[in-house]
Amino acid sequence: MTAELIDGVQMSLAVRAEVAQRTAALRAAGIQPGLAVLLVGEDSASHVYVRKKVKACEEVGVRSILEQHDASISEEALLARVKAFNQDEAIHGILVQLPLPAHIDPQTVIKAISPAKDVDGFHIVNAGALLTGTEGFSPCTPTGCMRMLDAIGYELRGKHAVVLGRSNIVGKPMAIMLLSRGATVTICHRATPDIGVVTRQADIVVAAAGKARLLRGDMIKPGAVIIDVGMNRTEAGLCGDVDFESAKAVAGWITPVPGGVGPMTIAMLLANTVTSAEQIALVQKSSTQVPAS
Numbered sequence: 001m002t003a004e005l006i007d008g009v010q011m012s013l014a015v016r017a018e019v020a021q022r023t024a025a026l027r028a029a030g031i032q033p034g035l036a037v038l039l040v041g042e043d044s045a046s047h048v049y050v051r052k053k054v055k056a057c058e059e060v061g062v063r064s065i066l067e068q069h070d071a072s073i074s075e076e077a078l079l080a081r082v083k084a085f086n087q088d089e090a091i092h093g094i095l096v097q098l099p100l101p102a103h104i105d106p107q108t109v110i111k112a113i114s115p116a117k118d119v120d121g122f123h124i125v126n127a128g129a130l131l132t133g134t135e136g137f138s139p140c141t142p143t144g145c146m147r148m149l150d151a152i153g154y155e156l157r158g159k160h161a162v163v164l165g166r167s168n169i170v171g172k173p174m175a176i177m178l179l180s181r182g183a184t185v186t187i188c189h190r191a192t193p194d195i196g197v198v199t200r201q202a203d204i205v206v207a208a209a210g211k212a213r214l215l216r217g218d219m220i221k222p223g224a225v226i227i228d229v230g231m232n233r234t235e236a237g238l239c240g241d242v243d244f245e246s247a248k249a250v251a252g253w254i255t256p257v258p259g260g261v262g263p264m265t266i267a268m269l270l271a272n273t274v275t276s277a278e279q280i281a282l283v284q285k286s287s288t289q290v291p292a293s
């Protein structure tokens with residue numbers, strides 16, 4: 001058996017086309033969606049990802065502002081920049097690229113972003129919204145993974161989904177999303193004694209542990225869906241958390257790296273930014289209307 005490939009590039013193009021249409025409608029109404037990206041320091045992977053995001057914005061008609069700061073910028077100065085973008089009416093989304101230098105607390109910075117402009121979905125207000133099933137921005141990577149599962153027509157209800165990794169930006173929100181769709185969810189992490197025992201029972205595995213080739217074919221139930229969130233830079237180049245060759249011989253569906261979850265993450269960022277512009281436009285419209293007397 002050999003797994004069917006889930007093509008993230010192809011799927012992300014479909015999402016981008018939708019976003020481009022919504023952007024065109026906003027522009028026709030005099031609203032230009034705008035994303036501010038704050039990049040701190042010289043991390044080379046961060047520079048690669050941010051360039052991809054800026055380019056993707058251009059391609060769908062979203063204006064982007066890339067603001068780069070020296071790694072030595074103080075937390076106070078960065079917070080001031082975030083607050084300036086909160087006030088800026090031309091900006092509908094604010095993204096502070098992670099990781100940040102060690103002297104800056106990421107939670108403090110994320111907390112300073114207006115939840116209405118938090119297109120990463122990292123603010124505690126948006127995390128709480130996801131947890132409670134309330135409207136808010138959902139984090140881009142897990143949302144992109146859900147879109148991929150939907151695109152292959154996968155019914156999650158009653159299935160066993162296993163998430164590898166418990167980060168605030170992928171593992172935890174991913175588990176909540178799968179749970180809200182009726183899956184039975186298990187989260188494995190660093191302290192899980194034997195991951196294979198758990199993953200061999202999984203109908204779906206989302207690998208987001210940040211460990212190259214953690215999940216091998218012998219740890220996968222035949223026919224399972226494997227979603228690889230890993231972005232590990234090894235001597236052999238970019239590689240996921242899944243050992244692709246052995247996994248694809250056992251799995252039913254599998255996402256490649258590159259060309260899987262990454263492009264979907266970027267597409268969801270664009271979608272969130274346009275949603276934010278639509279919502280802010282609605283608020284502005286209703287506040288300028290003359291109240292009926």
Ligand SMILES: Nc1nc(=O)c2c([nH]1)NC[C@@H]1CN(c3ccc(C(=O)N[C@@H](CCC(=O)O)C(=O)O)cc3)C=[N+]21
Nearest residue numbers: 049095096097098099120231258259260262263265266
């Ligand atoms: N505030 C914030 N928001 C993020 O969304 C965020 C972040 N910080 N910090 C870093 C991670 C990582 N991330 C990626 C997005 C797309 C690709 C992507 O498109 N990857 C290509 C390959 C890229 C390559 O060649 O290196 C692919 O998978 O096909 C990768 C990584 C977003 N992140």
